[in-house]
Amino acid sequence: MPEATADWSFYEKHGLTPIINVSGTMTALGASIVVPQAIEAMADILPRFVLMHELQAMASGVIAETTGAEAGFVTASASAGISLCVAAAITGMDPGRAELLPRHPGPKCEAVAQIGHLCNYGAPVGQAAELAGARLVPFGQSTHVLDHQLKAVLNENTACGLYVVSHHVVEYGQMPLPRFAEICHAAGVPVIVDAASEYDFEGFLRAGADLVIYSAHKFLGGPTAGIVAGRRDLVRAAYMQNLGIGRGMKVGKESILGTMAALKAWAARDHAGVRAREAATLKLWQERLSGIAGVKAEIVPDPTGNPLDRLKISVDREVAGASAMAIGDALGRGKPAIIVRDHEAELGYIQLDPCNLAAGQAEIVAERICDVFRRAAEGSLEEPDPDVVRNRAALNYLNWLA
Numbered sequence: 001m002p003e004a005t006a007d008w009s010f011y012e013k014h015g016l017t018p019i020i021n022v023s024g025t026m027t028a029l030g031a032s033i034v035v036p037q038a039i040e041a042m043a044d045i046l047p048r049f050v051l052m053h054e055l056q057a058m059a060s061g062v063i064a065e066t067t068g069a070e071a072g073f074v075t076a077s078a079s080a081g082i083s084l085c086v087a088a089a090i091t092g093m094d095p096g097r098a099e100l101l102p103r104h105p106g107p108k109c110e111a112v113a114q115i116g117h118l119c120n121y122g123a124p125v126g127q128a129a130e131l132a133g134a135r136l137v138p139f140g141q142s143t144h145v146l147d148h149q150l151k152a153v154l155n156e157n158t159a160c161g162l163y164v165v166s167h168h169v170v171e172y173g174q175m176p177l178p179r180f181a182e183i184c185h186a187a188g189v190p191v192i193v194d195a196a197s198e199y200d201f202e203g204f205l206r207a208g209a210d211l212v213i214y215s216a217h218k219f220l221g222g223p224t225a226g227i228v229a230g231r232r233d234l235v236r237a238a239y240m241q242n243l244g245i246g247r248g249m250k251v252g253k254e255s256i257l258g259t260m261a262a263l264k265a266w267a268a269r270d271h272a273g274v275r276a277r278e279a280a281t282l283k284l285w286q287e288r289l290s291g292i293a294g295v296k297a298e299i300v301p302d303p304t305g306n307p308l309d310r311l312k313i314s315v316d317r318e319v320a321g322a323s324a325m326a327i328g329d330a331l332g333r334g335k336p337a338i339i340v341r342d343h344e345a346e347l348g349y350i351q352l353d354p355c356n357l358a359a360g361q362a363e364i365v366a367e368r369i370c371d372v373f374r375r376a377a378e379g380s381l382e383e384p385d386p387d388v389v390r391n392r393a394a395l396n397y398l399n400w401l402a
């Protein structure tokens with residue numbers, strides 16, 4: 001990630017809560033730090049008119065170069081990309097049928113997915129398919145997926161197989177992508193892979209995906225957008241959905257050019273340098289936490305194999321004086337608010353993700369986290385209500401403007 005500077009005056013000027021993001025690329029925090037190349041591209045195109053189809057054809061070229069796919073396009077988000085790809089599998093190149101979605105998809109509208117993949121990334125992934133009119137057909141059990149279970153749900157009404165790569169999916173007992181693709185393809189069914197947070201631009205297509213969806217605003221540091229890459233006929237059918245359900249998922253000229261710039265910047269980025277910087281940050285945090293009673297800090301790899309490590313901070317509540325959840329909660333209440341990766345806090349740990357830090361912020365995080373553990377040891381940290389924490393994603397909406 002770029003060396004953005006921590007400019008707190010921005011927050012003062014706008015009356016916004018100052019944030020240090022050590023949770024990863026989160027929609028609720030504004031996704032990621034957009035790379036300068038994308039910012040420049042967006043500023044360049046915003047005051048001008050362009051032929052949007054021409055611009056998207058150009059984006060297709062850049063996406064093809066990055067992924068090895070035949071073609072691609074940019075849409076509003078990865079979530080939109082899922083809906084458009086599923087719609088493509090349902091309608092093919094028929095604009096009349098595209099206009100009838102989602103109410104009248106026709107009989108061939110089933111989207112099969114192993115049940116452990118039906119996760120929530122801020123919204124249910126299955127709903128993104130249903131938005132296109134698909135009938136979702138889950139198969140297998142949460143941690144037990146066998147070939148015959150997939151074969152049993154494939155039939156003449158199957159439009160596509162949906163495969164999700166994410167830290168949100170069940171992490172064992174799932175069918176690997178090559179096998180999923182092999183069985184789907186034997187039945188003539190195209191495979192759509194949601195790889196929104198994945199760094200691997202080529203592997204899923206090589207493993208048998210017909211369409212892959214990436215997010216432009218996560219690791220890429222692009223504008224808020226989604227990237228679709230894959231088979232030319234399916235990419236064309238997905239892009240055509242802009243005549244129908246895709247309208248509400250419209251992407252602007254700035255996001256198309258910004259995404260192209262982010263893809264080019266990604267290819268030119270000093271990835272080894274970024275990793276070295278992140279490793280130094282993790283080491284700093286780990287050293288500061290060593291010796292605190294009841295705390296274990298380990299550097300752990302990304303669960304889906306992205307080239308990214310995080311600091312896993314396990315907390316023994318009895319010894320440290322507070323739970324991992326309370327530590328994360330207290331960090332989020334400070335100023336600036338330090339937002340940690342806490343989706344597994346109920347298991348007794350939180351994580352620090354170093355990939356979205358501005359210059360100087362690693363040190364602030366180190367100081368604040370030690371301070372919070374000091375307060376925990378004194379017994380002055382409040383334990384949050386775990387049910388409130390668990391329901392927070394919904395409560396933030398329910399309480400908004402209330």
Ligand SMILES: *Cc1c(COP(=O)(O)O)cnc(C)c1O
Binds near residue numbers: 165197215216
């Ligand atoms: C983030 C994410 C999405 C949604 O991406 P957006 O671009 O924010 O719509 C979809 N699927 C997975 C697995 C994700 O991680």
